[in-house]
Amino acid sequence: MKKTLVIDGAPQNCALTRTPGGMRLLVGERSFDCALETLGDGRYRLRAGDVRRDVLLAQQGDQLWVHVDGRTHAIQRINPLDALAAGGRGGADSTLAPMPGTILTVQVKPGDAVKSGQILLTMESMKLEVTITAPHDGEIAEVLCAPGQSVPVKATLVRFAAKAEATP
Amino acid sequence: MTPQPIRRLLVANRGEIAARILRTARARGITTAIVRHPDEEGGLAPRLADDCLTINGPTPVAAYLDVAEIVRVAREWGADAVHPGYGFLSENARLARALAEAGIRFVGPTPEVIELMGDKIRARNFVVERGFPVAPSAIEADDPATFAQRALAVGLPILIKPAAGGGGKGMRIVRDASVLEAELATARREGERYFGDGRLFVERYVERPRHIEVQVFGDSHGKVVHFGERECSVQRRFQKIIEETPSPVLTPEKRGAICEAAAGIARAAAYVGAGTVEFIYGAGGEFYFLEMNTRLQVEHPVTEMVTGFDLVAEQLRVCEGEALGYEQSEITAQGHSIELRICAEDPSQGFVPATGTIHLLREASGPGVRVDSGVHEGQRVGSDFDPLLSKVIVHGRDRREAIARARQALRDTALLGITTNTAYLDRVLAHPLFAAGDYSTAFLDEQAAALSGKDEPLPLDLLLAAAALSDRQMVDAATSVPAIYAAMGAWRN
Structure with missing residues (x-):
């Protein structure tokens, strides 16, 4: 089975295959032997090609965190079938919360025509006030938040109407 | 006055500072309690306290800021003292007064001194009148109609500050007269929201300044001493992330002058308890009074590391009515200490706060490593509170050793499941200007590109191997096929 592993925003298509001696990872056109052995308590002995490291691992769902050489890296695993399903949704776009926080003001309502850069709403997270502006000209289809509401990061705040197709 | 020992202490705070205070209280044989809102999950402090008291409010933060609620639980539990920690109600004179009326001691200075220093304009006037240096400024309340004009007369660039402010909230730098009105309006809104007070003042903004503060301590017998300075110039958004002592820039003469000025201000205010006098330090060696914080600081551990004093124990002793019992000359500093604030935030995205679960x-x-933590494994970190998770504090014989220990400590720190600033802090420590001690409060902004970590090599193959080998579906798919066919997988499809 192939999965897309996203590290630092860069996707890599990978699959594992068994070899007489263990496992081999196929990454695009190249491949190398690899091994992972648990040492208990979140610690693992990891081998990739000739490189060996003791690492810490934690995962939740498709998200993995690896602590190696004093740095923590977050890796997202994407099943290509899921990605395909997600890509099929409508043409309208939306504005997402850049951080978790509380909505302070909402300055647009459904049906409003907005210009690129126009203030849509303001929000606060801890000590920072942030202004959310329209990424482009368009019409507001839906406002999915209200003042005082707490929102997680990447929550959809405002949805834009799909651009009207030019009718011939 | 006979000292009155504290037997039951309520810590009206949370996170790492609550845990840190509880440790000292426990060591002194004091029965302890902590407060928490029903919506809060986990946390290290509740595990260290003898009792955990529920405080109610529409949001967790509102409960921690509710004077009546804190006094209610303190009274019901039978506290004979309340330690406010930092933030929340730590500089709130109403809490100090309400506790006094309830016959409960407040671990901090008198309400009068809290009020004096909490009003940045009154504090500034108090300091000027007693002959200590302050930066040129304009105060809105003097004549609101001409405020904008007088603000410009201070000379650009200027820094707008809320009169009731602190912690960097509502502060704005203005370099261009055309944006002054808009920035004043934003600062006023923020002042109203955070402090319930929209009054402003402006100060000449010292370019590339350092932020140096001095730990002071007074007892109820009229004695005031200082515990040396802390260099707090490594800041993002006006908030410190790395602090150290001694400051790499002060000569012994300057150190003496700035520490004596701080102790002089505290003495003039008849200060009792732990306090910190903050100064702006210019490139020419000039320094101006910035503000006085009438509480324990986040960065107090670096002072503890070099002096050997437990500042929380000193706070409790002073609150009990004991005399400090030592002279200024008996407070000496050994070696060098650095504190690193581990925060749930993403430095690559403008330090936006991050949330998640610490898996x-x-x-x-x-050797020489101390961790003041407020979190434990399995804890969920939400966006209700400040992103500070824990502090790593190191001590070395000299600055070089302290930096080396700090860097290793950061590499040994792992909080998997949430984005933190540990790698960023390590890059700051590794920067040649930090190593040289040559930095100002503008350091992080000026060196943003060098500190971004974009050129840091990624152990790509190790990460891919870890991600694939820890994925049940990928491993199952490989092992469910006999080895001979599986080996062909690379080219079969």
């Missing part, structure tokens, strides 16, 4: 936690240890 795996490993804390640093070793």
Whole structure:
């Protein structure tokens, strides 16, 4: 089975295959032997090609965190079938919360025509006030938040109407 | 006055500072309690306290800021003292007064001194009148109609500050007269929201300044001493992330002058308890009074590391009515200490706060390493509170050793499941200007590109191997096929 592993925003298509001696990872056109052995308590002995490291691992769902050489890296695993399903949704776009926080003001309502850069709403997270502006000209289809509401990061705040197709 | 020992202490705070205060209280044989809102999950402090008291409010933060609620639980539990920690109600004179009326001691200075220093304009006037240096400024309340004009007369660039402010909230730098009105309006809104007070003042903004503060301590017998300075110039958004002592820039003469000025201000205010006098330090060696914080600071551990004093124990002793019992000359500093604030935030995205669950936690240890943590494995970190998770504090014989220990401690720190600033802090420590001690409050902004970590090599193959080999579906798919066919997988499809 192939999965897309996203590290630092860069996707890599990978699959594992068994070899007489263990496992081999196929990454695009190249491949190398690899091994992972648990040492208990979140610690693992990891081998990739000739490189060996003791690492810490934690995962939740498709998200993995690896602590190696004093740095923590977050890796997202994407099943290509899921990605395909997600890509099929409508043409309208939306504005997402850049951080978790509380909505302070909402300055647009459904049906409003907005210009690129126009203030849509303001929000606060801890000590920072942030202004959310329209990424482009368009019409507001839906406002999915209200003042005082707490929102997680990447929550959809405002949805834009799909651009009207030019009718011939 | 006979000292009155504290037997039951309520810590009206949370996170790492609550845990840190509880440790000292426990060591002194004091029965302890902590407060928490029903919406809060986990946390280290509740595990260290004898009792955990529920405080109610529409949001967790509102409960921690509710004077009546804190006094209610303190009274019901039978506290004979309340330690406010930092933030929340730590500089709130109403709490100090309400507790006094309830016959409960407040671990901090008198309400009068809290009020004096909490009003940045009154504090500034108090300091000027007693002959200590302050930066040129304009105060809105003097004549609101001409405020904008007088603000410009201070000379650009200027810094707008809320009169009731602190902690960097509502502060704005203005370099261009055309944006002054808009920035004043924003600062006023923020002042109203955070402090319930929209009054402003402006100060000449010292370019590339350092932020140096001095720990002071007074007892109820009229004695005031200082515990030396802390260099707090490594800041993002006006908030410190790395602090150290001694400051790499002060000569012994300057150190004496700035520490004596701080102790002089505290003496003039008849200060009782732990306090910190903050100064702006210019490139020419000039320094101006910035503000006085009438509480324990986040960065107090660096002072503890070099002096050997437990400042929380000193606070409790002073609150009990004991005399400090030592002279200024008996407070000496050994070696060098650095504190690193581990925050749930993403430095690559403008330090936006991050949320998540700490699935795996490993804390640093070793010679000269101390960790003041507020979190535990399995804890969910939300956006209700400040992003500070824990502090790594190191001590070395000299600055070089302290930096080396700090860097190793950061590499040994793992908080898997949430984005933190540990790698960023390590890059700051590795920067040649930090190593040289040549930095100002503008350091992080000026060196943003060098500190971004974009050129840091990624152990790509190790990460891919870890991600694939820990994925049940990928492993199952490989092992469910006999080895001979599986080996063909690379080219079969």
